[in-house]
Amino acid sequence: MTSQQPYPPAAPYPAALPRNGLGTAGFVTGLIGLVFSPIPFIGVVAWPLVIVGLILSILGFARANKGGATNKGLALAGIIVSALGLVICIVWVAAFGKAVTDTANSLPAAPPVASLGAPAAGAPNGAAKHTVVYKVTGTGKAGTISYTNDGMTSSSTESNVKLPWQKSIELPDGQAFQLVSVIAQAGGSGSIHVSIEVDGKVIKEADASGYGVATANGDIGSFGH
Known part of the structure; x- marks a missing residue:
């Protein structure tokens, strides 16, 4: 009687490859934006990169939380680098605006032209201000x-x-640069709408759905205020 040879052990199945294209894309895009963000003038291209990177990373992170994707840590890293790049962009814009304001304030003021029996032109009773209203609506x-x-x-x-x-x-009138910005993340169901009103006029709007992010921002001065 011939003895039966044992069958060789079955080869193990290869490990499943990581699946998180959104998280990976968000990390790469946010990282590129972060690299460009500190560079003067060139850093303007970082604005769309870090915003897109933040949106993709949040979507990838949400998918990983639901078990529909892996590489949750990479998506979280994408959120961090994109948010850091966005902060650097805002700081650079604010620093530039402050420099412009300081330069304008250092210029000698023109002497007021007074008329007989009337106060000098441009003498306000109180400091003028802008009223800014941020709104987020949705379900x-x-x-x-x-x-x-x-x-x-x-x-x-x-x-x-x-x-x-x-x-x-409320923001004071007369400054060379004033940034207004609102960023809202949808709660996962339905959609949201964000808007910015300055003195009763809508200057920026944006929409998002699912776990998307709606971003509206701008400079008050660039809108004729």
Whole structure:
């Protein structure tokens, strides 16, 4: 009787390859934006890169949380580098605006022209101000809402916000540059709409759905205010 030879052990299945194209794309795009963000003038191209990188990384991170993708850590790293690049971009814009304002303030003022029996032209009774209104509308809640509150680099963030949401701030008139910005992440269901109003006029709007991010920003002076 011939003895039966044992069958060789079955080869193990190869490990599943990581699946998180959105998270990977967001990390790469955000990293490139972060590299460009500190470079004067050239850094202007970093704005769309870090914003797109942040959106893709958040979407990849959300998919990984639901078990639909792997590489959750890479998506989280993409969120971090994209957010850091966005902060650097805002700081550079604020620094440039401050330099322009300081230069304008250092110029000698023209002497006022007074007329008989009337106060000097341009003598205000109180400092003029702009009223800025941030609005986020939609269904359900927004995951996070971040907005600038001083026209420069200072910002505030609110989480798990029930919609509709609104925030009003006042900024002084006459400055060469004043940044207004609002960023809102959708809560995963439905859609959201963000807008910025300055003195009753809508200057920027954006929309997002799912876990997307809606971003609206601009300079008050560039809109004729």
